[in-house]
Amino acid sequence: MINNFPLKKLVLVAGLCLPVFAYAQEAPKTKPNWQNLDLKTDSVFGISTEKAYNELLKDKKHVTVLVAVIDGGVDVDHEDLKKVIWNNSKEIARNKKDDDKNGYADDIHGWNFIGSAKGDVHYDNLELTRLVRIDNARFANADSTKLSGKDLADFKAYGAMKADMDKQVNKAQKTYDIINKFNTLLDGVLAKLGNQNPSLDDIKKFEPKDNGEAYVKRVLESALPDFKDVADFRKKEVNGGLTHYKEQLDYHLNLNFNSRDTVGDNYNNANEHFYGNNDVTGPDADHGTHVAGIIGAVRDNNLGIMGVANDVAIMSVRTVPTGDERDKDVANAIRYAAANGARVINMSFGKSYSYNKKAVDEAVKFALSKDVLLVHAAGNDNNNTEVELNVPNRTYEDKSGVAGAWIEVGASGPKDDETLKASFSNYGKTSVDVFAPGVAINSTTPKSTYAEHDGTSMAAPVVTGLAALIRSYYPKLTATQVKEIIMKSVVKISHNVEIKDGETKKEVPFSDLCVTGGVVNTYNALQLAATY
Structure with a gap:
């Protein structure tokens, strides 16, 4: 399931069959672009991206970094994204031929693994x-x-x-x-x-x-x-x-609904790779477009918003329907992105059950062999993922180890107080690596519009954008080095934060929520990258 912006919770009133509208987290009135601002100078717990551009990156050379967004689709014509959408130079558009011999005809901007000549999958079951x-x-x-x-x-x-x-x-x-x-x-x-x-x-x-x-x-x-x-x-x-x-x-939750006929593949064959179509937008690109904007919306066009990274190409790999993504499609999406040059892959989706985790694990190993960094959203159920399963994850099912170049991301809010952990965000002392802004994030939405959304789905692309920025200015760094830099350069949180355990609220050290005990920081990361 796309790790979507948390719905406002609905609960029953005692004695009445009526809803109470209780907000998952009160939407704060935040400054524009708050996720990229600086705690000390702007009084919001952003990741100091603007400070880094102003003080560290002026006149520095950089290269374009290809970033794959595995999601529900991206509006490639959005006014604030169209200049950063990947164009496959080896492919001739609309000639219905596989010019670059990669197995996917007309994959100009990426690929769609949940469609075919019959159309596109919009809805699917939960796993x-x-x-x-x-x-x-x-x-x-x-x-x-x-x-x-x-x-x-x-x-x-x-x-x-x-x-x-x-x-x-x-x-x-x-x-x-x-x-x-x-x-x-x-x-x-x-x-x-x-x-x-x-x-x-x-x-x-x-x-x-x-x-x-x-x-x-x-x-x-x-x-x-x-x-x-x-x-x-x-x-x-x-x-x-x-x-x-x-x-x-x-x-x-409908046992009688099955969307797979639209795709037309042999679903039981996880080794089948070449199916789908080139519609990378699909019927509902709200989530993927929002994610893409956070990563790399054009920073200097006086339109809309500013992405974290200033020199990326966004590859859209449509994989996630309204419902749970399928392991076969996720595995193929990771393989496609890695084989076609992606340096960072954003995965803002997850689920509680898995049909074929082995196929996903093998694809992850393939991506790591290509020096790709994978960034995954931790999920929006306020669960401890050391206890509650959330897949995909970096731990291989066959117990052969863990994916090294993988960053698991929780969501933080704008205030440096007990509410810093977003109330909906999953967490885990050893299963989540870092936190990043994921509350009231304004970004791109289809048809050149903009909207604020909440979720670890928004936090993950903040980290993806940071990873792409590091790889853009320091292209010789490996994926594992980039992860190490991001992890070592977090702003450590010394105060307790509030979490909800069932109906009980309690305060815990932030270090109990993730490996690093901190929120990512662009300025610190780029300073550290310069020393490698």
Whole structure:
């Protein structure tokens, strides 16, 4: 699943079948470009990129670094990205031939592993759903008393997965129903007001006649300060919630939905590499476009935003649908990026189950053999990934070791206080390496628009941009050296931060959250790189 911007959480009110809108993390009012600003001079915990450009990089030579964005697609025509989109000079556009003999015809800007001549995959299941579907066929008539060894272990694992899936289906259906009920109550309140987009003052003056109307009033009074108006709240929270949970029920958790026919590959053959099409944008490129902008949106065009790196080429490798990515596609995306010259690969996605981790591990080993640095988002479930599985990850399934040139990234906020860890961010003392800004990050979105998003999906490309910047100005450094520099140059956090463990909040040392105990820093990293 794309490590998406966390949805606002919805919980039940005791005694009422209504949603409470409780924010995953209150969106702070931040300075523009805060992720690249400096804590000391700008009072926000950015990574000091602008300071580095102003003090360390003036008039220094640099080379273009090819960065692969393995994601849901990138809008290659965006006004702030089109100058930095990779153009495969060895390929002749639209001639339907594989001019560079790499196995992919017309791969001008990258490749799409979840499409074909039939079209593009938009939605897919969760990996959990796909695994349950496989095991449903295997264990449909099984007698557990007659099973032993691996078969019995698999049967027990199947039971646990099925229980997990049933729990998620029930939660999705219940939440959809309560949001829908709230939506109906909201309709009634707006009808009484005679205004579909009332002001906060209008809401405050409204006199409710029953508990439902009173509840709508309380929610709107609480929520509206964080939204433009009622219409904005309804679009993002109510309609957004309905869409999210309907997608879960119709696609992610639906055993009867299978999108793979659109791709037309032999899905069980993980050694099959040459399938897909060259549509690197796809039907929903919001997430991938946002990621690409954080990495390398043009810095000197007086448009939109400024990426971390000032000399990159962005390769789009479309791999992640709305739903869980498939291991075969991820493996092929990593191989494609590495084989075609990517120096850094950004992976802002992850899931809790894996069908064929071995295929991904082998692709990671191939990328490392090509001196590629892989950057992965840690996930948005506020989980300790030393305990809760989040894949892909750097630990090889066959216990042969770990991927060295791999950076796992958690998300931090703008304030240097107990809220520094983004409330949604996964963490892990040995499983997460560094933290980077991932709250209220403004970046590029399709059709030359811009938006703020939250997530470790945003933190990872901050680190990817930093890695690309180092490789641009110090091109002789290896991938492992770049990782070492990023890790050694973090700003260490000496104070405790707040984490939520179930319903309990507690404060822990930041060093308990990641290997380095710090937030990445461009200025420090470039100073250190100069000494290698």
